[in-house]
Amino acid sequence: MPTHSSLAELSSSLASLVTGAGPSIVSVRSHRSLSTGFVWRPGLVVTADEALAEEGEVAVTLHGGETIPAKIAGRDPSTDVALLRIDRIDLPQAALNDGTPEGGALVVAVGADDGAPTAALGVVGRSAGAWRSIRGGKIDARIDLDLCLRRSAEGGLAVDAAGRAFGMAVFGPRRTTLVIPTATIDRVASTLERHGRIPRGYLGLGLQPVTLSGSQETGAMVASIDPKGPGAAAGLFQGDIITAWNGAALGGLRALMRSLGPDSVGQEATATVRRGGETREVRLILGERPVN
Numbered sequence: 001m002p003t004h005s006s007l008a009e010l011s012s013s014l015a016s017l018v019t020g021a022g023p024s025i026v027s028v029r030s031h032r033s034l035s036t037g038f039v040w041r042p043g044l045v046v047t048a049d050e051a052l053a054e055e056g057e058v059a060v061t062l063h064g065g066e067t068i069p070a071k072i073a074g075r076d077p078s079t080d081v082a083l084l085r086i087d088r089i090d091l092p093q094a095a096l097n098d099g100t101p102e103g104g105a106l107v108v109a110v111g112a113d114d115g116a117p118t119a120a121l122g123v124v125g126r127s128a129g130a131w132r133s134i135r136g137g138k139i140d141a142r143i144d145l146d147l148c149l150r151r152s153a154e155g156g157l158a159v160d161a162a163g164r165a166f167g168m169a170v171f172g173p174r175r176t177t178l179v180i181p182t183a184t185i186d187r188v189a190s191t192l193e194r195h196g197r198i199p200r201g202y203l204g205l206g207l208q209p210v211t212l213s214g215s216q217e218t219g220a221m222v223a224s225i226d227p228k229g230p231g232a233a234a235g236l237f238q239g240d241i242i243t244a245w246n247g248a249a250l251g252g253l254r255a256l257m258r259s260l261g262p263d264s265v266g267q268e269a270t271a272t273v274r275r276g277g278e279t280r281e282v283r284l285i286l287g288e289r290p291v292n
Contacts, residue, residue: 014108014121017163021110022117023063024094025156028070028084031056036111036156038168040096042089046189048155048170048180049075049082060086061115074192078137078200078261079184080170083192094157096182097164100141103127106161107145109169109177111153118156122147122177136200136258140187143167143179201260201267202289204229209253210241212274219243219274220253234284236273243279244272260286 026045028037030053037047037060045060052058058070068086075082101107101124111118125146131139145158149169157165158179168185172178191198206224211217219241225232244250245259246269259269265288273282 017108017159018110018117018119020163021157021159023092025110025112025117027061027112027114030058034152035154038094038157039091040189043086045084045086046185047082049077049080051154052082063115065115074196076188076198078133078135079188080180081185081188083189094165097166098182099166100127101160101166108159109147109149109153109156110159111156113152118153120147120149132258134254136261138261140183141181145177147177149177199262199265200289201264202287203231205231207253218252219250230284230287234282236282241274242271243274246270
């Protein structure tokens with residue numbers, strides 16, 4: 001059994017950990033949404049895209065309570081990373097670490113509420129390799145946290161017991177807590193800083209899921225076509241049904257959308273298409289999704 005002294009030391013260490021991370025943490029307010037962000041580089045704040053409103057002004061409240069305006073420099077829904085610009089280059093940056101903690105390791109999610117630090121203590125419930133989000137974004141490590149993250153803390157830092165920040169705490173499916181790791185943040189935020197967006201593959205097709213007659217096989221029916229898009233250039237028509245992609249049976253529209261990541265732009269893909277009772281192979285050169 002731990003002694004009162006050892007518990008007090010643990011408590012003191014955790015409090016110091018939160019205090020150390022606090023100056024680089026900011027509250028992010030956008031329209032009716034309140035979340036957290038952290039200073040990534042001078043004049044740049046990273047926050048969770050999912051928690052950022054689609055419209056309206058954005059402001060951040062710094063450690064200590066000062067509120068300043070912010071502008072969206074870019075956002076990537078596929079990795080849940082958004083980048084904000086602020087007119088302050090004197091703020092302490094978050095010291096992000098590339099390490100990935102093991103399952104069962106103690107972790108603290110450090111957020112902010114009106115400039116004051118908040119904390120949630122838990123453990124790493126799962127630590128695994130790279131994966132792709134539902135929207136097709138590459139996440140460099142799968143890190144699930146077993147802790148209760150308050151809504152205003154989404155976008156804050158996930159910090160290990162040694163005080164090393166290893167990523168951004170965000171909400172996953174069914175209010176679980178995930179971490180967007182440092183490697184993903186640096187890769188995506190760097191691109192957003194330079195270009196303002198992350199390129200995505202583009203088919204130029206409006207697709208609807210269908211079940212093929214006489215079987216349990218699923219497909220994607222072409223419901224609409226961009227006349228200037230890759231699908232039209234490849235000779236696809238409205239009513240065509242895509243049954244396989246690059247030789248593999250179509251696992252649903254989500255699986256197809258996940259294949260249209262940044263690396264897919266300019267690549268050749270092969271669609272197996274059913275048209276008028278016949279099956280044919282159609283080759284497409286994937287384009288880049290237009291800016292809305």
